[in-house]
Amino acid sequence: MSAASGASAPRNRLAVAGARSTTEAMLRNQPRGDVIRNAIFAGLLLLAVCIALAGLLALLIQAFAKGSSALTLDLITNPPSTAFPDKAGYRPAIIGSLQLIAGVMLFVVPVGIGAAIYLEEYADGSRWWNRLIEINIQNLAAVPSIIYGILGLAFIVRGPMDLGFILAAGSLTLALLVLPMVIIASREALRAVPDSIRQGSLALGATQWQTIRTQVLPASVPGIATGVILAVSRAIGETAPLLLVGATVFVTFDPTPFGSDGYSAMPVQIFNYALRPQEEFQALAAAGIIVMLVVLLAMNSFAIWLRNRYEQRW
Amino acid sequence: MLQSESKRYGERAIKWLLASCAVLSVLTTTAIVFSLIGPTIGFFEVVPADDFFFGVDWTPQFEPPSFGVLSIVAGTLNVALWGMLFAIPIGLGSAVYLSEYASPRVRRTIKPALEVLAGIPTVAIGFFAVSFILPEIIVPLWPGELLGGAEGKPFLALAAGLGIGLMVVPIIASISEDAMSAVPRGLHEGAYALGATKAKVAVRVIFPAALSGIVASIVLAISRAVGETMIVVLAAGSTPKFTLNPVESIQAMTSYIATTATGDISTGTVDYKSVFAVGTVLFVMTLVMNVVSIRLVRRYREVYE
Amino acid sequence: MNSSKWLAAIGAAMILALGVAACGSSDDETASGNGAGGGGDLSGSIRIDGSSTVAPLTEAVAEQFMAENSGVRVTVGTSGTGGGFEKFCAGETDISDASRAIEPEEEQACKKDGVGYEEVHIATDALTVMINNENPVSCLTVDQLAAIWGPDSKIGIWSEIPDLKESFDEELALFGPGTDSGTFDYFTESINGEEGVSRRDYNNVGEDDNATVKGVEGSPGGMGYAGFSFYTENEGSLKALEIDNGKGCVPPSVETAQDGSYAPLSRPLFVYPSEQALQKPEVKAFVAYYLENAGSVAESLGFVPLTDEQLTEAEAAAEKAGL
Numbered sequence: 001m002s003a004a005s006g007a008s009a010p011r012n013r014l015a016v017a018g019a020r021s022t023t024e025a026m027l028r029n030q031p032r033g034d035v036i037r038n039a040i041f042a043g044l045l046l047l048a049v050c051i052a053l054a055g056l057l058a059l060l061i062q063a064f065a066k067g068s069s070a071l072t073l074d075l076i077t078n079p080p081s082t083a084f085p086d087k088a089g090y091r092p093a094i095i096g097s098l099q100l101i102a103g104v105m106l107f108v109v110p111v112g113i114g115a116a117i118y119l120e121e122y123a124d125g126s127r128w129w130n131r132l133i134e135i136n137i138q139n140l141a142a143v144p145s146i147i148y149g150i151l152g153l154a155f156i157v158r159g160p161m162d163l164g165f166i167l168a169a170g171s172l173t174l175a176l177l178v179l180p181m182v183i184i185a186s187r188e189a190l191r192a193v194p195d196s197i198r199q200g201s202l203a204l205g206a207t208q209w210q211t212i213r214t215q216v217l218p219a220s221v222p223g224i225a226t227g228v229i230l231a232v233s234r235a236i237g238e239t240a241p242l243l244l245v246g247a248t249v250f251v252t253f254d255p256t257p258f259g260s261d262g263y264s265a266m267p268v269q270i271f272n273y274a275l276r277p278q279e280e281f282q283a284l285a286a287a288g289i290i291v292m293l294v295v296l297l298a299m300n301s302f303a304i305w306l307r308n309r310y311e312q313r314w
Numbered sequence: 315m316l317q318s319e320s321k322r323y324g325e326r327a328i329k330w331l332l333a334s335c336a337v338l339s340v341l342t343t344t345a346i347v348f349s350l351i352g353p354t355i356g357f358f359e360v361v362p363a364d365d366f367f368f369g370v371d372w373t374p375q376f377e378p379p380s381f382g383v384l385s386i387v388a389g390t391l392n393v394a395l396w397g398m399l400f401a402i403p404i405g406l407g408s409a410v411y412l413s414e415y416a417s418p419r420v421r422r423t424i425k426p427a428l429e430v431l432a433g434i435p436t437v438a439i440g441f442f443a444v445s446f447i448l449p450e451i452i453v454p455l456w457p458g459e460l461l462g463g464a465e466g467k468p469f470l471a472l473a474a475g476l477g478i479g480l481m482v483v484p485i486i487a488s489i490s491e492d493a494m495s496a497v498p499r500g501l502h503e504g505a506y507a508l509g510a511t512k513a514k515v516a517v518r519v520i521f522p523a524a525l526s527g528i529v530a531s532i533v534l535a536i537s538r539a540v541g542e543t544m545i546v547v548l549a550a551g552s553t554p555k556f557t558l559n560p561v562e563s564i565q566a567m568t569s570y571i572a573t574t575a576t577g578d579i580s581t582g583t584v585d586y587k588s589v590f591a592v593g594t595v596l597f598v599m600t601l602v603m604n605v606v607s608i609r610l611v612r613r614y615r616e617v618y619e
Numbered sequence: 620m621n622s623s624k625w626l627a628a629i630g631a632a633m634i635l636a637l638g639v640a641a642c643g644s645s646d647d648e649t650a651s652g653n654g655a656g657g658g659g660d661l662s663g664s665i666r667i668d669g670s671s672t673v674a675p676l677t678e679a680v681a682e683q684f685m686a687e688n689s690g691v692r693v694t695v696g697t698s699g700t701g702g703g704f705e706k707f708c709a710g711e712t713d714i715s716d717a718s719r720a721i722e723p724e725e726e727q728a729c730k731k732d733g734v735g736y737e738e739v740h741i742a743t744d745a746l747t748v749m750i751n752n753e754n755p756v757s758c759l760t761v762d763q764l765a766a767i768w769g770p771d772s773k774i775g776i777w778s779e780i781p782d783l784k785e786s787f788d789e790e791l792a793l794f795g796p797g798t799d800s801g802t803f804d805y806f807t808e809s810i811n812g813e814e815g816v817s818r819r820d821y822n823n824v825g826e827d828d829n830a831t832v833k834g835v836e837g838s839p840g841g842m843g844y845a846g847f848s849f850y851t852e853n854e855g856s857l858k859a860l861e862i863d864n865g866k867g868c869v870p871p872s873v874e875t876a877q878d879g880s881y882a883p884l885s886r887p888l889f890v891y892p893s894e895q896a897l898q899k900p901e902v903k904a905f906v907a908y909y910l911e912n913a914g915s916v917a918e919s920l921g922f923v924p925l926t927d928e929q930l931t932e933a934e935a936a937a938e939k940a941g942l
Contacts, residue, residue, distance in 0.1 A: 026509060034511050041513040042415055048407025049424060052487070055480045056431045059442045066445070082678040114335030122329050123336070136339045142534070142604040143597065144541025146568050147346060150593045153575065154349030176342055183339070209328045237435025240543035240568070243576050250678055250695045252685060261664045262694040267437045267544075274441045274548060277833045277853060282445065289438045300433050304426070373819045375798040466792070468830075468837030552830070553822045563822065573825050 063293065067286025075287055079252035080269060085280035090288055093269035096167060096247070096255045097236060100265055103171025103257065104178065104235045109228060112182030116224075119183070120190040121212055141180035148177045149244030157245050165246025167255050167263040173241050178231040185227020189220035222310035229303035233296050239267040266292055350597060353590035360584050366591065372554035372565070374588050381588060383595060385554040389471070389564035390596075393546055394539040396475030396560050397482065401535060404479070405486025406528065412487070413494040414516045425488070432484035440548030443477030444469070448549065451476075456561065464561045469551030472560035477545040482535040489534065493527025494520050526611045533607035537600050543568040567596050662690030663901040669696075669703025669716030670801045671826040672744060672846035673888050677716050679916045680909050691901045697826045700801025701725075704891075708734050713896035714906070717889045718744060718801035718846065735894035739906060740933045741913045743923040745847040745871035746806060746884040748860040749832070753839045755785040758861040758868035761883065764810045767791070767842070772818045777840055789840030793821035794831040796845065802828070806844050809883040832857065847871055848921030876923040888922070910934060 078089030115137075123130040152173030156163055163169040193216050201211040247268045255263030266288060273285035358366070361381045369382020408428070412421055452472055456464035464470060497520050505515045521528070551563025552573060575589045667677055674697045681693040698706065700717045707715035708729040721729075721738065729736060748764070750756065756777070759767075766781055767774055774780060777787040796803045798815065808814040824830035828845040835841035836856045850859050850871070861868035864882040875881035890909065896902040910933060914924040925933060 023507075038511050038513045041516075042411075045407045045411035045415060048404045049411050052404050052408055052431070052480075052483050053424070053427055055483075056427060056434075058446065059434065059439065059480075062442060062446045063438065081682060082675050111335045111338060114332045115339065118329070118332035118336045122332060133336050133339055136343045138608065139601060139604055140339060140342060142537050142600055143346070144543070144568065144600055146541070146543045146571055147350075147593055147597050147600075150571070150575070150590065151342075151346045151349050154353075154590075155345050159349065179342075180339070183336075207325055209325055233433060237433075237437070239435070239437045240572055243572055250674075252682060253692050261666075261692045267435055270441070271437050271544065271548070274437070274444075275827055276829045277836065277856075285441055289435075289441060292435060293438065296433050296435070297430065300429065304429075375823070376815075376817070376819050466789075466838040466840070468834045551822065552824060553820075573827075 060293070063286050063289045065286075067283055067288070067290045070280075070283040070287035071290065075284075075291065080250065080264075080273075081252075082250070085278065085284065088280075088284060090266065090269055090291070092251045092254055093264045093266045093288075096251075096263045097266045099167055099255065099257055099263075100171045100174060101232050101236055103168060104175045104232060105228070107172065107175035108179055108182050108231060112179055112228070112231075113186050113224060115179075115183045116186030116190055117212060117217075120187050121208065121216070137180050137183055141184065145177055145238055146240040146244070148173055149241035151176065152241055152245040164260055165262070166258055166260055168257045170242050170245050170247060170263065170265070171257070173245050174235045174238060177238065177241060178235045181231040181234065182227055185230070186220070186224045189223025189227065190216060192223060193219045222306055226303045226307045229299055229306070233299045233303075236299075237267055237292065237296065239265075239271055242268050243271075346597065350590050350594045353587040354594045357584065357587035357591040360587070361591075370556040372570075374585055379584070382556075383567075383592065385556045386565050386567045386570050386592065387595070388556045388558065389550070389554060390540055390546075390566040390568070392471045392558045392560070392564055393474045393478060393542075393550055393566055394536060395558060396472055397478035397539045398532075398536060400476055400479030401482045401486055401539075402532060405483045405531075405535070406490055408483070408487040409490035409494060409528075410516050410521070413491045414512065414520065428484045428487055431480070432488070434481075436481065436542060436544040437548070439477045439481050440474075440545040443473045443545055443549040447476050448473040452561075461559050461561050467561065467563060469549060469563035470561055471550050471564045474546045474548075474550035474566075475560060477549055478539045478542050481542070481545065482538050485535045485538060486528075486531045489531035490524065490528045493524035493531070496527070497523045530607045530611045533603055533610065537603045537607075540603070541568065541596065541600055543572050547572055567592050571596075660690070661688045661901045661904055663899055664692040664694070665714065665896070665899075665902055665905055666712045667693065667695045667714045667716060667890075668698050668706055668712045669714075670700040670718040670888075671697040671796070671828055672718040672800075672802055672848070673716035673742075673890070675848055675920055676742060676888075676913065676917060676922050677890070677909075679920055680912055681905075683912060683916070684905055684908050688901070688904070691905070693905070699797065699799030699826050700804065701799040702826075704728075707736070707891065707893065708732055710734055710893075710895070713893060713899075713902055715891040715893075717891060719805045719886065720889065721891065736891045737894070737897070737906075737937070739890050739892065739910065739937060740887050740925065740929065741890055741909055742888045742917050742925060743876050743929075744886050744888050745873075745876040745881050745923055746802060746809075746844060746886060747847050747850040747871045748842065748844045748862065748884075749835050749850055749857045750860055751835055751839050751841045752856065752858055754789070754858060755787055756783065756860070757785075757858075758863055760863040761810060761865075764862075765812075768793075768807075768817055768821075769811055770816050770818055787840075790838075792834065792838040792841045793818075794824060794834040794841060794843030795821050796828060796831070797823050797825040800826060802844065802846060805886050806884070846921075847876070847923065851921030873918060873923045877926050885923070907937070910937060 074087065075089045076094060077091055078087055079091050080093075081088040119130070119134065123133075125131070152169060155161060156169045156172055157165055161169075197215050197219070198211055201215050202208070206214070242265050247263055247265050251262045251264045253261070255261075270285050270288040270292070273281045273288065276282070366381050366383050368384065369380060370384045371380040371382045372385035373380045408424075412424060416424065448470055452470060453464050464472070501519055501523060502515060505519045510519070546566045547569040550566060550569065552565050552569060553563050554565040554570075555562055557564065571589050571592055574585065667681070674695055678695050681695060685691060685693055695716075696703075700719055703712065703715045703717065704721060704725045705728075706712045708725060709732060715736075721736075748759070754777075759780075760782075763780055763782065766772060775791055777783065777789055777791055795806070795817075803817070804814045807817045811817060822830075822834055824834070828849045831843035831845045832849050832853050835843045836853070850857060859871050861870045862881065862884060863869070866880075869875050869881050871881050871884070876885040879885065890906070892902055892906050897906070910930075914930065917924040
């Protein structure tokens, strides 16, 4: 706030004081009806927020209550068992999920960042093919996950790629599902870098790629990393596409990426346990949910911490 | 001296490499369309189109089979309808609260909570819907025999609907709140200066100004609700019924695809092709909704300065 | 923090994930649980698919087999008896679980694709009609069941069932498997006289017989049919109907299924290994193991083990087939 010149300073102070007291008087003397209506309105809004939070709390509490009995170390080390539910666990599913997301990251990081760099730095926005690409990405982000399952079934598992019902196929399907998210998040991160950086670099004689590689990309890495982590956490929780590309449920051995003996994943295993009426399996399903929620919470918190810590203010 | 060090064609190669990454998105869409079209056409060679689009009986596995897709479309809309009736007031209410009423400290606690809700896997929400919402909330609170009563039914459209509603509340809340925060302070201040109350400012000034973002968030939420699979499979049942009654068990398009196509199914049968036909309907529906939401945003966007 | 450190971090995370995965997959001993000391020099994989009724028994036998032969991997799918045969005859699976005998069309399909097989009778099932605990009805005749489940049936309330002795006004909520299920085939053939003929407006659970249990448990007027094991696993929460086939009401049980008095719903359960699969030593061993051990596992899981007579017959047939 620029300081007023000496002569008008007392006048300014007077004006400000006058304005403040008038506004406060107005706000204080509102008609009774208005005050009540405002209070009710504010109350309703608060109620809405509380209902949303109550729903979240109820979900967490119920999962914990139902699943705490099954939360033993066995859960992580034992394979699933139909005959002995008290000894059953999630081991192949956990390993399957880990391998799946390793595959997703292997695909999505280079391709997603590459696409984002192209669209932000190289593409001429007025050309029809670039607009087509952008429209496609927007639409793909809104396609239901089960359609990606159909895509995987018809194209990756069978059809042209014909990989069979292997874990790598599931990984690729999930990667295609979250790719639009990564592209969009990376574009935002790239866009946040001010143009002056690019111009300066080019003015000093660097080529476009050198500029991107040494200036733009490093500056946008935290934003990109956040986007990748959020996309991966979405991929971990997806069930529907995996059901269609062959995540068989009764697998007691540890899956491998290219093994054709079948594989499983956490959400799919939880789903199967949830379908069985016996109490022990319901508890197992709830316990699996707790494990997943803890992992996802950790990942999302990490992503947010990343964003806050390394975000650069220009 | 101003010559760059790297050779020109290296640059172009990189550009093409990056472009191919981006073109993958177009290839994906093409692949989706292709994988749906073939079997769908095969399907319509066996099943007449008006039986499919206008029939209300979906029993593809019986002899003789009946392929009226309206039955499962109604199931999808049933669940989505009740979900949105829950999510819109809760989501918008939360958004208005967060952007107009909440202190920064409150906002800092509630926003992450909503993000947590957004990150919960749908299988967990589905489990919650069928094992808690159904028995502990719907059955005790549902008024007696209204619309057939909620007693004694292990699967209810309403349970899935509320689960889906809970799932999309964060979408509506966070996008609407962003839209409302983007409205310049000048409009707020001007309204207050003219003597408007807080409620009036929120409803009459900010809300209409942010309308495009709000509507976009709702359409996006509907799109998510229509495409949701796991919650419906776990909580809504598997009986196709042409009804919008919330206390019935129904089958949605997504649950039909999931339960029919699970694992290895043999190619070539009409059942197999019906999965793709239903997939096409679903794909087209969400595509249309997406296009509509983009158009709406463009049309109603208020540009400031 | 510069970008190379970031890339290193992401790379490290991925390598860690792959490392855990790799460690896991080479660690077969622990994976198979506390078995009789792992070992065995059999290795390979066995693909089994088919009936959701037989699957729990196959899964339990497979678990024990894998505990003793840690090099073998057995996967069990549940596409239904019909779905299983489709894949079996296309050469996609090694063994097909079936809750009914293979049908002529399926035999043809197998022959066409050059898939030979053996039929191994491994247990018996007492297909159970389950009702809710609140239901006062205890016995129904086959004719009454046909009236309820027939293709033109319009019965919507229990009191509409002809000749019902008890009075019960609840709405009829029907649950049953889908058309790929051997249970569906067997039930419709025994009750309605022809396979595949059934009313359509019941809750179709596909291959998920647990949903039948859940459904009947949750509806006072519920009625559903599924394999005996699904009843015994949930015995306190459901009732099993006694069936009157003209000779009085007979409840489903191990004894009534073995002596044949629980008619017409007691049925043999089979596994069909293909001749190609039997070339593999691990498959041969598995089928032999199955015959030997099904009996001890069967009853605890709610299946009806073979009588000694049936067992000798089955073993003789297996001997002849070279097992």
